[in-house]
Amino acid sequence: MAASTLTEVARLAGVSPATASRVLNGSARKPGQDIADRVRQAADSLGYIPNAQAQGLAKSSSGLIGLIVHDIADPYFAAIARGVQEAAREQRKMVLLATTGGAPAEEKEAVAAFAARRADSIVIAGSRSAQPENQEGNAELAAELDRYCRNGGRVAVVGHPVVGAEAPEGYYVVAVPNQELAAALAGKLASGWNGDFVIIGGPKGLFTSDDRVRGFQEGLAAAGREPADIVRTTFNRAGGYEAGLKLAGLIKARQAEAAEGPAGRKLCIFAVNDVMAIGATAALRSEGLRIPRDAIIAGFDDIETLRDFRPALSTVRLPLEEIGRLATRATAPGTASAGEGPDGAESNASGIRGADAEEAAADGVGPHPITGEVTLRRSTETAA
Amino acid sequence: MAASTLTEVARLAGVSPATASRVLNGSARKPGQDIADRVRQAADSLGYIPNAQAQGLAKSSSGLIGLIVHDIADPYFAAIARGVQEAAREQRKMVLLATTGGAPAEEKEAVAAFAARRADSIVIAGSRSAQPENQEGNAELAAELDRYCRNGGRVAVVGHPVVGAEAPEGYYVVAVPNQELAAALAGKLASGWNGDFVIIGGPKGLFTSDDRVRGFQEGLAAAGREPADIVRTTFNRAGGYEAGLKLAGLIKARQAEAAEGPAGRKLCIFAVNDVMAIGATAALRSEGLRIPRDAIIAGFDDIETLRDFRPALSTVRLPLEEIGRLATRATAPGTASAGEGPDGAESNASGIRGADAEEAAADGVGPHPITGEVTLRRSTETAA
DNA sequence: CTGAATCGGGAAAGCGCATTCCCACTACGT
DNA sequence: ACGTAGTGGGAATGCGCTTTCCCGATTCAG
Numbered sequence: 001m002a003a004s005t006l007t008e009v010a011r012l013a014g015v016s017p018a019t020a021s022r023v024l025n026g027s028a029r030k031p032g033q034d035i036a037d038r039v040r041q042a043a044d045s046l047g048y049i050p051n052a053q054a055q056g057l058a059k060s061s062s063g064l065i066g067l068i069v070h071d072i073a074d075p076y077f078a079a080i081a082r083g084v085q086e087a088a089r090e091q092r093k094m095v096l097l098a099t100t101g102g103a104p105a106e107e108k109e110a111v112a113a114f115a116a117r118r119a120d121s122i123v124i125a126g127s128r129s130a131q132p133e134n135q136e137g138n139a140e141l142a143a144e145l146d147r148y149c150r151n152g153g154r155v156a157v158v159g160h161p162v163v164g165a166e167a168p169e170g171y172y173v174v175a176v177p178n179q180e181l182a183a184a185l186a187g188k189l190a191s192g193w194n195g196d197f198v199i200i201g202g203p204k205g206l207f208t209s210d211d212r213v214r215g216f217q218e219g220l221a222a223a224g225r226e227p228a229d230i231v232r233t234t235f236n237r238a239g240g241y242e243a244g245l246k247l248a249g250l251i252k253a254r255q256a257e258a259a260e261g262p263a264g265r266k267l268c269i270f271a272v273n274d275v276m277a278i279g280a281t282a283a284l285r286s287e288g289l290r291i292p293r294d295a296i297i298a299g300f301d302d303i304e305t306l307r308d309f310r311p312a313l314s315t316v317r318l319p320l321e322e323i324g325r326l327a328t329r330a331t332a333p334g335t336a337s338a339g340e341g342p343d344g345a346e347s348n349a350s351g352i353r354g355a356d357a358e359e360a361a362a363d364g365v366g367p368h369p370i371t372g373e374v375t376l377r378r379s380t381e382t383a384a
Numbered sequence: 385m386a387a388s389t390l391t392e393v394a395r396l397a398g399v400s401p402a403t404a405s406r407v408l409n410g411s412a413r414k415p416g417q418d419i420a421d422r423v424r425q426a427a428d429s430l431g432y433i434p435n436a437q438a439q440g441l442a443k444s445s446s447g448l449i450g451l452i453v454h455d456i457a458d459p460y461f462a463a464i465a466r467g468v469q470e471a472a473r474e475q476r477k478m479v480l481l482a483t484t485g486g487a488p489a490e491e492k493e494a495v496a497a498f499a500a501r502r503a504d505s506i507v508i509a510g511s512r513s514a515q516p517e518n519q520e521g522n523a524e525l526a527a528e529l530d531r532y533c534r535n536g537g538r539v540a541v542v543g544h545p546v547v548g549a550e551a552p553e554g555y556y557v558v559a560v561p562n563q564e565l566a567a568a569l570a571g572k573l574a575s576g577w578n579g580d581f582v583i584i585g586g587p588k589g590l591f592t593s594d595d596r597v598r599g600f601q602e603g604l605a606a607a608g609r610e611p612a613d614i615v616r617t618t619f620n621r622a623g624g625y626e627a628g629l630k631l632a633g634l635i636k637a638r639q640a641e642a643a644e645g646p647a648g649r650k651l652c653i654f655a656v657n658d659v660m661a662i663g664a665t666a667a668l669r670s671e672g673l674r675i676p677r678d679a680i681i682a683g684f685d686d687i688e689t690l691r692d693f694r695p696a697l698s699t700v701r702l703p704l705e706e707i708g709r710l711a712t713r714a715t716a717p718g719t720a721s722a723g724e725g726p727d728g729a730e731s732n733a734s735g736i737r738g739a740d741a742e743e744a745a746a747d748g749v750g751p752h753p754i755t756g757e758v759t760l761r762r763s764t765e766t767a768a
Numbered sequence: 769c770t771g772a773a774t775c776g777g778g779a780a781a782g783c784g785c786a787t788t789c790c791c792a793c794t795a796c797g798t
Numbered sequence: 799a800c801g802t803a804g805t806g807g808g809a810a811t812g813c814g815c816t817t818t819c820c821c822g823a824t825t826c827a828g
Contacts (some may be wrong), residue, residue: 003499003535015776021816032776052500053446054814067481069468073466075459075689076429081654085483094497097451097483099469113478115387116436151387172541237692275689282692298570303460305659305689308621315812317567321457338784389784400808405786416806441813731771775824783816795803 004046013042025050027082047346056118060259063093065328066114066122070102074236075275080125080158083324091332093120102126102235111144114153121154121331125324127235128160131205138163145171146289156327160207161222172330174323178208178217180301181316181372186219186270188374189298189314195265197228198250200280201272202235209235212300228270240276244283251295252287253312265294274299274306284294389432396428403668409434419630440502447477449712450498450506458620458688460657460704464509464542475716476758477504479631486510488521495528504533504537505715509708512544513621516588522547529555540711544591556714559708562592563599565700565756566684568652570603572758573682579649581612582634584627584664585656586619593619595685596656612654624660628667635679636671651679658690661697700756 010020015035019272022029023036024043026241030036037055042048052356054246062133081097100106106125114122120233122145123320130138142165149168156172163290165171189197199216231246233239249268271277275300283289291297299306302317394404399419406413407420408427410536414420426432440446449472453461465481472479480503498506500533506529514522526549529539533552540556549555561744573581583600586593601611615630617623635651655661661683665675675695676713687699 006816007814017815018778018780018817021778022777023812025816027816029776035777049500051441051502053437053440053496053502054783055816057435057441057785058814058816060783062437063689064480071466072456072469073459073462073688075457075462078457078462081481082455082483085456087480094501097447097465097479097481098470099466113436114432116433118435118437118477191396278689278692285694303689304457305662305687308662309693310669361810390786391784401785402787402808402810403806406807409786413784413806419807435784438813439786442784442786608827620821769828771826771828773824773826775822775827777822778821779820781816781818783800783814783824786811786813787809790806790807790809792807796803797801798799 003051006048006050009039009043009046009048015039024048025055029227031073036352043135052172060118061120062118064096064114064119065091065093066096066098066110066117068098068100068107068110068122068124068126070100070126072097072099074275075305076275076301077125079304079320080324082320083326084123084125084328085324086321087325087328087332091328100126104129104134104141108137108141108144108162111141111148111155113220115144115148115151119153120333121156121328122148123327123331124162124325125154125327126156127206127208128157128163129203129206130163134205141165146262148347152333154333157325158323169328170331172327174327176208176318176323177372178300179218181318181374182212182215182270182272183219183222184374185245185298185300185314185316186216186225187223189268189270189360190220190223190225191269192295195268195271196340197225198247199228199230199270199272200240200247200276200378201230201232202239202276204232206235209272216270233276234277235273237275237279240279240281242272242277243285244259245287246281247280247295248284248287251284252290255294256271265384266292269295269297271299274301274303274313277297277315278306278309293333316374318372324378387435388432390432390434393423393427393430396430397423399423400507404472408432409439431665436489443583444502445504446502448480448498448501448503448549449475449477449753450480450482450494450501450503450716452482452491452506452508452510454510455558456481456483458659459689460659461509462686463688463704464708467710468507468509468712469708469754470705471709471716473710475712478655484596486513488518489515492521492525492528493701494530495525495539499528499532499535503537504538504717505707505712506532507711507715508539508541508546508709510542511590511592512541513587513590514547515587518589518603526550538715538717541716542707542711554715556711558714558738560592560707560712561756562595562684563602563744565702565758566596566599566654566656567603567606568618568758569682569684570600570609571607573652573654574604574607574609577680579652581609581652581654582631583654583656584617584660585614586623586660588616590619593686601653615750617660619657619660620648621659621663622662624655624665625667627655627660628664629671631664631679632668632671632673635668635673635719640679653679653681655681658685658687658697658699661699662693665695699731700758702756711729 006019006020010017019031020039023031023039048223059065067081067084071077084096100110111122142162145165146168149155149170154170156174158174159176161173197220199213199215213230218226231243233243249271269280276299281297298314300316302315318329390404391401394401398757403415404423407415407423410696451465455461482494484494495506526546529546529549530552533539533554538554542558543560545557546650572736583597585597597614604611615627617627631653636648653664655664661681665681683699686699
């Protein structure tokens with residue numbers, strides 16, 4: 001038994017396919033009550049399920065939203081995905097998932113695949129990067145997106161615009177104030193802490209990482225502190241661990257030095273995301289160091305699953321789910337028209353806002369810009 | 385500019401659409417080299433992207449894999465999703481995501497939506513449940529799946545078969561030995577621990593939870609221990625927290641009692657999943673209790689993000705990603721034919737195996753069944 | 769009571785592609 | 799030399815649905 005078709009339903013109901021289509025799917029023309037009933041009855045007696053492919057082909061729109069992440073198992077992306085999923089459901093659409101590991105070339109492939117499926121919109125959640133080896137990939141990605149938009153697709157990217165993409169109609173960016181928030185975090189940290197700072201950053205060129213590093217340094221400067229040293233590593237837990245190992249050596253050296261010189265100051269480590277911070281913590285622990293006795297540590301993102309972690313991470317709360325929702329909604333037709341040009345430039349209202357608030361607003365980020373919240377957690381409770 | 389079509393490409397290349405189709409998509413017939421080149425050149429000069437909808441319609445298959453989870457932000461599902469995604473990529477398919485919160489009615493909707501999109505296969509990752517309020521939903525879900533399978537769809541479900549689903553052609557279940565593993569965990573715990581046990585379980589009727597509870601009790605019995613009390617709550621972090629609060633009271637009472645009577649024995653808490661265990665830990669901590677001083681705690685799943693948690697959770701390592709991969713591969717055409725009937729019943733080989741190993745094998749779970757690994761972590765390091 | 773306006777339904781033309789036929793042509797065989 | 803198999807391309811059909819267009823039947827105004 002093959003799936004039954006509209007035609008079969010129509011035949012069973014004794015009407016034409018056109019009529020059947022009109023009653024079963026939201027058409028402007030509503031057939032008469034009696035006929036409608038007959039059709040509906042025929043439909044579910046046959047267990048009719050409309051063929052979305054055919055529907056899509058006929059009205060060229062698929063009810064699909066493409067989501068691109070680096071890794072769906074990363075809690076950061078998982079949280080965003082939840083938001084996207086929610087918004088998709090509001091729009092009665094389904095989400096198509098692609099994971100790319102962050103490589104622009106893969107992302108380009110994903111966009112092409114989404115385009116092939118005639119996805120109504122695409123949300124790109126992974127951080128952009130400007131590393132030289134990605135240059136070509138970025139260009140191709142930009143071109144692909146451009147074409148997608150020109151064909152009526154809508155795309156929202158979280159964080160930074162795609163490198164090299166001119167902003168066509170239908171291109172939105174949800175600005176995340178990484179820099180400002182990192183600066184705020186540094187400020188708060190500095191006010192309660194008189195030691196030195198070290199930053200565990202991601203690979204150079206990764207925008208999210210770079211912004212947070214830059215912001216943090218600015219915050220330190222504003223507080224009259226020396227700039228922090230930077231250890232670069234990969235943007236995940238493993239990278240954090242590796243860097244942690246390195247820093248453990250440093251800390252021990254400083255402690256040894258302090259034993260015979262003036263009191264060495266404790267180190268405050270800022271990892272550019274929570275997962276890296278956790279990795280670093282584990283590394284320190286494995287080296288016999290303790291937090292906050294030997295160092296203190298801060299992260300970024302406020303990953304839900306890690307909130308119960310102890311010693312508690314000082315971190316910046318990013319409304320990840322909300323970000324996903326906003327990005328998705330931005331791509332919904334009939335929403336926040338992409339007012340082009342930064343003419344609507346409203347003044348930078350209260351709270352920490354997007355790096356380019358006006359631009360964000362102009363790009364249809366939604367009713368309110370992304371804000372964040374710095375959370376200083378006291379690591380009073382000692383743990384390895 | 386609308387997306388260009390095959391016909392346009394064909395015209396530009398000066399060939400018929402049929403020929404263009406043959407060269408651009410893997411057809412059995414390979415046109416001549418020169419023509420192929422011309423077509424290919426025309427194609428990318430136009431930036432041609434095949435319309436997957438139309439292709440799907442024409443050959444009735446979509447290259448889509450549907451994945452159903454309770455919540456994509458739950459690290460358990462996120463890990464499975466990663467595996468599914470990986471396997472999907474191997475098969476050059478895309479994954480379509482649906483989150484249902486675990487309600488069978490929603491799941492039925494999702495299956496219908498997947499069927500409408502003509503997904504080639506469906507992976508259902510959430511735990512099944514037999515709660516009375518879900519009875520109707522379960523039946524509908526089973527019916528929907530049945531129809532889907534009869535129309536040539538393939539479905540793999542993780543953990544337990546869908547309630548009420550007779551096993552049609554194309555229906556696979558990846559058995560997870562929750563019960564055995566829980567028993568093994570109980571055994572190990574009991575051998576190093578002479579206090580009482582308490583179980584924090586999910587809602588009654590949730591198979592995964594019930595199996596783990598049952599297995600744990602069996603393990604205790606096998607070790608000559610009294611059965612544990614059970615606190616039922618929701619299957620997530622919040623539930624764990626709530627239960628933890630309750631248990632904190634119990635623990636304090638026992639401690640008070642112990643102060644004036646014979647030495648009260650410490651409690652060992654088994655939460656049926658890691659996330660609940662974390663919640664419980666947080667609750668105990670908030671009540672001023674410490675682990676392992678006042679109680680010890682064990683979980684299940686070995687969620688990656690939680691491995692760095694301290695006090696470390698004793699837990700059972702479930703190869704979540706592998707489970708996702710296996711389930712997905714099981715649905716790939718040309719794989720592990722669904723040998724019907726438990727005739728191939730091989731003896732229960734070494735290692736902990738599926739609840740019904742033969743059935744699992746017969747259901748095409750793949751070359752090797754899911755095993756797990758009990759990890760007893762010492763909570764030597766004290767933390768709140 | 770007739771004309772036009774309206775309504776409710778059907779016929780048919782695609783949407784973009786795969787694929788089955790079919791045909792012209794070449795390369796063989798005996 | 800003729801016939802046959804084989805080859806490479808095109809014409810045409812259909813996948814399941816939406817939508818425009820059309821037409822007969824009502825209804826209402828004049």
